[in-house]
Structures are given as C-alpha cells and as structure tokens.
Amino acid sequence: MLPERFAEWFAARGWSPHPHQLALLDRAAAPATLLVAPTGGGKTLAGFLPTLVELASGAHRGMHTLYVSPLKALAADIRRNLQAPADELGLDIRIEDRTGDTRAAARARQRVDPPQILLTTPESLALLLSYEDAPRIFAGLRRVVVDEIHALAEGKRGDQLMLGLSRLQALRPGLRRVGLSATVENPPRLAEFLAPARGACGIIHADPGPDPNIALLETPEPPPWAGAGGRYAAAAVMDRIRAARTTLVFINTRAQAELFFQALWAENHEALPIAIHHGSLAREAREKVERAMVAGDLKAIVCTGSLDLGIDWGDVDLVIQIGAPKNVKRLVQRIGRANHRYDEPSRALLVPANRFEVIECRAALEAVYARDLDGDGRGDGPLDVLCQHILLTACAGPFDADTLYHEVRGAGPYRDLGRADFDDCVAFCATGGYALRAYDRWQRLKRTDGRWHLRDPRTARNLRMNIGTIVETETLAVRMRGRGGAPLGEVEEAFAATLTPGDTFLIGGQTVRYERLREMVVEVTRKPDRQPMIAVFSGVKMATSVELAHRVVSMLSDPARWHDLPAHTAEWLQLQARISALPRPDRLLAETFERAGLDHLCLYTFAGRNANQTLGLLVTRRMEDAGLDPVGFVSTDYALLIWGLRRVTDPAALLRPENLRAGLDTWLSENAVMKRTFRTAAVIAGLIERNIPGRRKTGRQATFSSDILYDTLRKYDPDHLLMRITRAEAARGLVDYGRIEEMLRRIEGRVDLVAAPHVTPLAAPLLLEMGKVPIKGAAQQTALETEAGQLMQEAGLTPEAKPAGDQFSRHVTSRHHS
Template structure:
C-alpha cells in the first residue's frame, strides 16, 4: 500500500472549507502520482476527473513557473469546455496562479498561435487538436516540459480510431517529454487489464485503480400499456413517461437513433398538455440550438431533454434525477454510462427506467437489467491498431519535419494498439505514404515523401498545410444543412442526410429539432424550409448510430428463453413465449432455430441467429444468394438484431446446406467484390490514410465529390493492383464493420451445425413480429423473373392473346 500523500496547505484548506475529504481512490492517485501509467475506474459522480488532476495541482502549487505541465484529452469538445469551467473555479478559489485553456476546433486562430508560442499550465484538448499540434515543427519546444497527460472517458476513445490516433500521439509525446505520466479515467470498463494495455507505454505496465462503485443503481422497467409487436417509437409509453417527467426535477430521455428521438419528441410535445419545458438534443442539430439546450439544462430551466449519444458522456449538465432509456439498450456498458447521468453524486444511487419499444425488447430489457445488477459489462476485444490511422500518423510526422524510419517504427510500437505491429506492415504503410503504392506511383500527386541522407521528408514542404487540414479519423456523413427560408439566409436548424433530401419535393414535411418544417427548395446545397406546425411530418432519416445488440446481451437473452417459466416478465410477454414453446421451439444458446412455413402464397424461412442487426442482414444477403444458386427463387428478406426472415417461391426442405461456413465465406467474398459496402468502406479508409483530401487550401470537397474520386480509385486499384494496401485495409474494415461477418462466424461456432429445423404449417409466434418490420430488402433474381412472367401470362390471357 502506497503511503498517503498530504495535500499542500492551499488544497487542504480548500477541501476543509467545503467539509470535504479525499475519497480513497483520489488519495491513491496522489500516492501513485509518479507511476508511468494509471487507469482509474470510478463511478460517475465519484470525482474521478478531480482525482486525475490532483497530482498536477499539487505539483503546480509547489512550482507554478510558466510551461505546459498537464494535457487533458477528452472525446468531446463540450466535455472539454465543461471540465475547463469546473477546474478553473477551484483553481481561482485557491488563488493558484495557473492558466487553464481549451484547444479545440472552436478555438480562434489567434488563441491557437498564442498557445503554441506561450502554452498554458494546463491545456484541455481533443485527439484531433493534439495531432494537429504535434504536426508543427515547434512541437518539441511546446511539449518539452510536459509532465502528465489525463485521458478522460478513455473507454469511449478506445472503441474507435480516435483512440488509436491518440495513442500514437502519446507515443510521440513520450519521445518529446521523456518520463511523461499517463492517466486514464473511465466509469464503465468491461475489461480493465485490456484497457490498461491500450493506455500503457509498451512494454511498461499500467496499474489499475478500482474505486468503490458506490450504491447500486435504482433501475427498473417502466410499467406501461403492452408495447406493440414491432417498431421502435414507444409512443404507447408517452403518458407514463410524461407522468415520470412531472414527478422529477430533470429527466433525460435517451434514444438509440436521432430519427427515433425526433419522432418521440414530436409525439411527446403534442401530448404535453401542461406545457412542461422540454427540449431535444442530438448531433444533427445546429450548434447554436445544442448550446441553448445545454445552457438551459445547466440553469435548471428544463424538465426533460430527449437525447441520443451526445449526452452519454461525463458532462454534468445540471440536476438530472431520472434517466429513461427508450428502446432496448443493445449494450450493457452504454446503459450503465447513461444511467450515470442521473444523480451525478458519489453517494446517491442513479435512478433509471427502461421502456421497451416492442414485445421482444421486453426480453432484452430484462436481460440488460440483470446484467447491470450483476455488474456484468460487454465489449468486443480490440484488434491491432488500424493501418490507415498509422498512414495518417506517418504523414503528420513528415509535416513536422524529417524523420528516421527505424526511430519512428520504434516509437510507434510503444503505443499499445501497435505493440505487435510487424516491421513489414510498417514499411508497407511508409511505402504507400511515400508513393501511393504500385499502381499509383506514376502519379506526381501521390509522390509525397522522399529520402534525403537516410531520412524521410516531404517532397514539397507546402504539402504540410494540406496534411494538417485533413488530420482526423472522423469521416463526414453526406448531410446537407437545413435553414429557414429567407431572402437573407434564414436561421440554421441542423442537417439531414443528402439521400433523404434528394427524395423531397416542395410541400413535403419532416421533423427537425422537434419542429415540423415544409420543404421549399434545395439551393446551393442548402435545404430551405418553412415552419409548418400541426402537420403530420415525413421523418428525416438521420445518420444517427444504429446499435447492434452485443454478444454478451444476446447470450443472456438466449439463456433467459430457456427458463422453465418467466415470472419476472410481464404476462403478455410470458404468454407469447409460452405459445412459441408450444407451437415450435425457443432459440437455445448452443443450437440454431430455423423455422419454415407457408404464408400468403409464399414459402418463408426464419433464422434466429441473434447475431446483431448488421450480422443478421449480412446473413440474409448470403442465404438468399445461396438459395438463388440452389434454385429456390428467394424474393426478399428482412432482418432484426435477433432473426432474419426470407420469403420465396420454393420451400426449403433441409436448411443445413445453407449454413456451410466455407460456402458462406466464399459467397461473402464474391458479394463484397462489387458491392457498395466496399466502396463506402474504401472511401473512409482512403480519407483517413491520406489518399483522398477532404480539404485543400481554399476549398473543401463535398462528400459526394470525395465519393466520386474514391470510386474511381477503388475500381482502378481492383483492376491493376488487387493487393494494394488500401484494398487490404478495406476488406478488414468491411468484415468487422457494416458487414459484421465475425458475428455470423461466432454464431456458427456456437451452434456447431446443430440446427433445430421446425417445419410448421403457419407463422410462429416468435416470427410474426418480423412481418411488421420496416426495411424489407428485395432479391432480384429468378424468383422475381418468374413472378413477372406469370403476371405477363395472366395479362395476355385476359386480353385474349394466349
């Protein structure tokens, strides 16, 4: 046990004046302040951010001389600003002569230049802004005195390429400031040792400090009328939710997608007869509107906010005393994070209610409740660091000045995600960055690096500006701004997907920011609208996150279904499952339930794979392709997180041949070759790796222009250089991203060929809701041709021509 470290008088007096004392984990952070790396796992409201800063404040209180001492990195600009406000107050109250400043995309150019020349004691930033700072030739001077880096909400960063980018930046900082100490902070970690390895400077160990988790959350299902069989809107629960809002000070109502949030907010507002002050907050809204909602929350002026993942993380917006999750959470870790938004205090239990949107989500919500109560979190193991991010890092390194390849490789492999990177893989990335690769090396625009005296440098120093303008791993979605129509340019309302905007005709209405608006025109890539209160809207299909049910949660649901009875489930759901057990079977963890039955003149096949929405959708594509090859004439399919329903003209007598793993993988490879999924994935990888510039000095490409450029490059590389690095990266990304074939392989490994084929005479209770699901995908093959021919014959006979 480390000896406790006493607080300096200024800090001790400040704590004493408030009647506070250090929590055990805060004292432990002080005692181990000299450790190379520490990961603190502490519940929301447990003062983990203060714990991360305490060693810095102690050191700066003793030695406040001007230099950059501590770097704070968070995934959100808003979180950075919030932490800045919360940190400046005690620093000012203690009378510490410290400068604390933000450095994000919102920071003015004047402030950015000043920060590089005269950095503050504590700089609060994001991964993208840090990468930009490190791309300048004066980075060694700016970071020479850096002593500590605090990474907040590290679990959120570790789940995306932003985390890989950050770890490469920390490897660079370690070289510029030897002895740098790293601190990671998180409230929700399913595998602390794995996250510690991610944060650690390889091969140094990262210690894990686990705080007392505090009181268990007060979490339950909201008692409502029986939910519908399908859909995600949860309109049935609005009266009960309004009753809860009235009974609490501030309620956050979380949804899994922006479109669902908009629909729900509109319905909630129409039912809000008491005129309670409620608002909506999500990432497609205009920045000013989000800022107004945040300010109103902080001031305690709102009774409820309908929101999405934008309020998941550790921002303390105000006196939130209830969280409501509408729709199944899909992920236990995300649910725990959202629950922590309520009662943002260490000694008070967070209060949350779950509202299933449909009948099957009742089962998932109960499984999630059990997981939370047991403290079981989910999360997929991290793979090796992505190579497109490494390519971008090499370009940024060159922008900062000449570098030695051996030294850079040694530096990169000190980053946790790249600790096992083979030298050959590094050299392939370096060759791509330098020349564009075999098929592109003849083009000057991709000849970016050259060797001089054994060191690599930019061929044209002016390219550094373009490289800096394109740093980052967040890929723009194809969205268009929405503005109120005005002769001078009306107020911005937010954004909608370009694909949605192109379907609109003047007079169409849709929801944005909780308001019904009427589409007027598309002018200079801006969607112009007028307000249309009281109209039934079309719904904007925002590109908000569409979560898939995690493997851990799917396994829990399968285990629940095997119970002899379901006393904890509502009667309507328990009766539904009992009827399924009587008519067919219930899905089991180690077996695959496949039902076949006729319905409305078509033969149907339903596969209960529990592989997540992307996996089940990919399974539908692969199975219908296989059925087409077998002459079974499939016509279409629809998928949910749990099952895939396929319909066609011929019955499937034995489904086992459809699930041959080798044939499924071969079918996937063939399908991917010319599919739009690959082109979308290639575009994202090409932008991150620096092959395609999103922005050049004085000009920014639209997503459509970038897509057009990437499509040409993709087709060229497939034809002339099929082993190109970026095509290899694209295949890897597609397999674990939009396609999620790994979940299908996990399902096949779990069942090991054990298939329960139930040949039924009618629709089963468990498959019935799939007939109500939106998003049906047609299959254009022999079956559809047979239908067209049959229809033509009937028409000709009717006309007396046959």
C-alpha cells in the same frame, strides 16, 4: 499526502477525499495509471488532483497537463467545473479547451502561449502535433489525462490518440499517463491499451458504490410488436418527467430522437421547458441547450450519445432510456447521469420500443445488477490510421523510419505491428502505391539523407484540413431562410437531394418547410401545422452486443426466469413454446412455415442486425445455387427471415462455415459495401481529400472519385495496401462477419428445424418489419396497426385467427432484398 491547503479546501465544503483520489495522488510520479471509478465518484478531480497539487507548489511555464476527452461538450464542461476549485484554491493558472468549436484566434494564441491545463480531443491533439513547433508547444508537458478512455478504445479515434501519445512520449520522455473510466469490462486489457509495456500501467479500483435503482416503465398499453421509436409511451414518460426535477431521455438514433421529442411535446400540455440535443444540430443550438442545463432551466432533454459521457448535470435525478440499450456498458454510462453522486443510487427507467425489446431490456437489467459489462477486443491497430499519422508526422518535419517505427510500436494498438506493414504504409504515403505512383498528386513524401519529408511543404495545409478518423455521410447545413438565418443543424446530402420546395421535415424538434438549396445550404421556414417527413441523420446504428444477446437467448430458453416479465410477454413466449420451440444457447432454432403462397425460413441467430443482413445475402445466394428460389429476406438483431418459392428442408447445409466464407469473399468483391468501405479507408489514409482550401467536395464528388480509384486498384493492383485494409475492414465492420463466425462456433452445426403449422409468435414481428415505411400520416399508421393485429391473430395470439389474404402477399413479393 494531501497538502494542508487542499485539506482545508475539502474541509470547507464538508468533503473528505475518496480513497481512490488519494491513491491516484500517491501514484502521481508513476508512468501510467488507470482509474476505474463509478460515475459520481470524483474521477475528474482524481485525475487532476496531482496536477493541481504540483501547480500549487510553484509557478509552471507552459503546458503542464493535457486532458483528452471523446466529446467537445465534455471538454467544455470539465473546463467550467475545474475552473471553480482552481480559483478557490488561489491558483494563478489558465485552463482552456481546444476543439473544433474553439475560435481561430484562440487556437493561434494557444500555440504561442499554451495554458497550464489544456482540454482537447484526439483530432485537435493530432493537429497540434503536426506543427513544426510541436516540441515547443509541449515543452513543459508532464501529464496526460484521458477521460472516458473505454469509449475511445472502442474505435479509430482511440488508435489515433495512442499514436499521438507515443509522439508526445518521444518529445517528453518522462510524460505520465492517466486513464479514467466508469465502465470497464476488462481493466488489464484497457491498461495495456493506455501503456503497452508489461506492468507499466497500474490499476486503481474505486468502491463501485450502491446499485442503481432501475426498472422497466409500466405503461397502460403494451409495447407494439415491431418498431423502434417508443412513441406509444410518450404520455407515460411525460408523467415521469413532471414528477422529477430534471430528466435525461436517451434514444439510440438521431432520427428517433426527433420523432420522440415531437411525440413528447404533444403530451406536454403545461409547456414545460424541454429541449433536444444530438450531434446533427448546429453548434449554437447544442451550446444553448448545454447552458440551459447547467443553469437548471430545463425540465428534460431528449438526447442521443452526444450526452452519454462524463458531463455533470448536477440536478438530473432521472434517466429514461427509450428502446433497448443494445450494450450494457452504454446503459451503465447513461444510468450514471442521474444522481451524479457517489453515495446515492442512480434512478433510471427502461422503455422497450417493441415486444421483443421487453426481453432485451430485462436481460440488460440483470447484467447491470450482476456488474457484468460487455465489450469486444478490437485487435491490432488499423493501417489507414497509421498512414494518416505518418503523413502528419512529416508535416512536423523530417523523420527517420526506424525511429518512427519504434515510436509507433509504443502505442498500445500497434505494439505487435510488423515491420513489413509499417514499410508498406510509408511507401503508400510516399507514392500512393504501385498502381498510383505515376500520378504527381500522390507523390507526397521524399527521402533525403536517410530521412523522409514532404516533397512539397504546401501539402501540409491540405493534410491538416483532413485530420480525423470520423468519416460520416456528407451533410448539408440547414438554416432558416433570410439574411442571418439561424442555423438549425445538418441533414444528409442524399436526403436533401430528395426534397422539393414545400416538403416538410423534422430538425431540432420543430417542423420546417424546405424552400431552396443555396450555396450548399438547405434554407427552410417554420411550418408547425404539417405532418413532417423523417430527416436522415448520420450516426451510429447500434447492434445488440454479443454478451447481451447471449443473456437474451439464455432467458428465452429458461421459463423459470420469466417471472419478472410482463404478463403479455410471458404469454407470447409460452405460445411460441407450444406452437414451435424456444431458442437455446448452444443450438440454432430454424422454423419453416407457409404463408400467402410463399415458404418462409426463420433463423434465430441473435447475431445483430448487420450480421443478419450479411447472412441473409449469403444464405439466399446459397439457396439460389441449390434451386430453392429465394424471393427476399428481412433481418433484425435477433433473427433472419427468408421467403421464397420452395421449402428449405436442410438449413444446416446452407450454414456450412467454409461455404459462407467463400460466398462472403465473392460477394464482397462485387458489392457496393466494398466501395463504401474503401472510401472511408481512403479518406482516413489521406488518398482522398474531403476538405480542400477554398472549397469542399460534395459527398457525390468524393464517392465518384473513390469509386474510380477502387475499380482501378481492383483491376491493376488488387494487393494494394488500401485494398487489403478494405477487405479487412469490410469483414469486421459493415458486414459484421465476426458475429456470424461467433454464432457458428456457438452452435457447432446443431440446428433444430421446426416445420410450424403457420407463422409463429416470434416470427410474426419480422413479417411486420417487411412492411415498415416512414410514417407520413395517421392513415398509414392505422394500416400498420391493422396489419399487426392480423398477423398476431394468425400466430395464435388472439382468439379470432384471420389470414391477411392476397393483399399482404402482393406486398411481400414486392419488397424483396435480393
């Protein structure tokens, strides 16, 4: 199967092609193939091997293969890594990437003269398909390779991509599709996502390779009772960095990455080269770090999900995860960054950020060794993404609705799309819907001779400027003050609005002083000697997955599985069992206790932070109706704590599914969550334009516009397409109501109520969550540590049990969340 030229190339390097690479080459002519292979197993070369073989057999004019990745950095990395074998094989081909970071001149040239291999992202592909000359750009296209397809399948970017592939398939009927992934919990479902026709997509499973070498990091002091930063372990992490060649330190959020980088640097007495990388840093800063990593100039890099996927840092031999991974697939993906080789185990350490995360990290380790990945099916494709696709299709030229409907049904997420929903989307794109049809600005499509087209061709520019499904909080650029000041990154507009000259904050691992806001740019100077505020960065705040939560509950309920836990954690759980009870998989543990003159109710749901936040709002409303006088609540991934003036004696009555569902609908209809969700859907669907030629709306302007539209539609057209989208998105997205329903199905009304004599060991960390504040100085940190000690004494975890007194009582009553 392997041509002699390629066999000699492998042999010259002392390599032998892996069986899955040859299997993919054997399926080169198949319409669709999904390759599931471990990190370091040569997935990328496998995906491109059929392309390189075909290009080596003769000249090919125009684009031959399109490679799509979820990250701009990954596309650039693949281009570098693919160029070397192409040159060594003597292939006279061009390999280029096209992302938001690509210069305008290069993008214009690529449309006129496409390279044989183009590496891009879903957004850039959607933009290319919106041009009138898309049929010419893709005239020679034979293959599409979708890398890290599991990551794309989890969100709207994947829906957008699959709609784009259906458009490409219509332009090039013989197009072949290849999906690549290392972490797939349900390969048949992912294969249907890539190619929905039954049996259309073959699946190749590579040898999974050796188990990783992964363990919990032992530190001189135990983790704190609450918190998410893991800064207590900075010295121990720095010791491991010194002993390794190159280390990736993953942290779940951008703000925590900044804080941990600062803590790590304080322990870096030798000034070893350590960098930070996350999505809110300036492009120049990110590219500088990436070049240094490729060159082997860095000892460690603190990063977020921006380096989760695919990038092959060849000399990385250790991965450290700070904080519980929240998701087993994400942990496996990150572990694979170390020892990026097929026949060597990856080496990784987990650093739980607090005492409860010790259990979650241990449960995640068990899942990794059991090769038990987590993942939820996403259901049907969202209609706001379809509306954007319809408008972009019109940008490329007139379309027939029947033909486009058949084409859209060829996309995996939309294979069950009903014609009525499709027609509603077309009508929305044409007029804005019943309540908005009188406004010219939303009259965008017109039907002539049975075909839909743009009413005003000039609209195409605005639509192209607003392509994408990622709608993050509005951000402002941060630059050093002065002519040509270096760009540092971006912060959220709401955070920038709180700054006054002289305030300091962290960005890019350094402390800077706010000077002024000039032309929507935050200008700063360096101020390393000041204790900084914590900047607010947009990004995903992850909840523990359903499968991992189930493993945690299972471990808690079975003391025989505690032998691998540190002694301090096992003793904590043993005390919980004596004072109260332990959570069980098929039941809900509810505790009540009195503290500081207030009655507390703790529900151990293990439903995730978003779901517990929603449950808190719904349950407290039910308590108000029952005259139980709730004062406030706080939620974590694993529990909900409510405090009030009266004791709850029947928590099961508060959790009846029919009452919660009715309460959800009432609450959503009048809550800001709906407006926030509506704004996101309206931007994606094209009702609100964030980018306008010559100017850009601020976040406040966009929010103001969307709020007016929401109130108008709610009053005059409550069944408007965008209102239906908003209700569905809010229920399954921000409020995560599906996790509440999953929890209620699991327990089937079985609630164990324990009237505890005082605060319990598992509940004590939740009381600390109520008092959490951004740390601005050592005095506040000391106060929180003192408060933690007092609470643990009350819970029975230290010999001297002393109540915290009225001071804590006053603090609690002032922090209500009603």
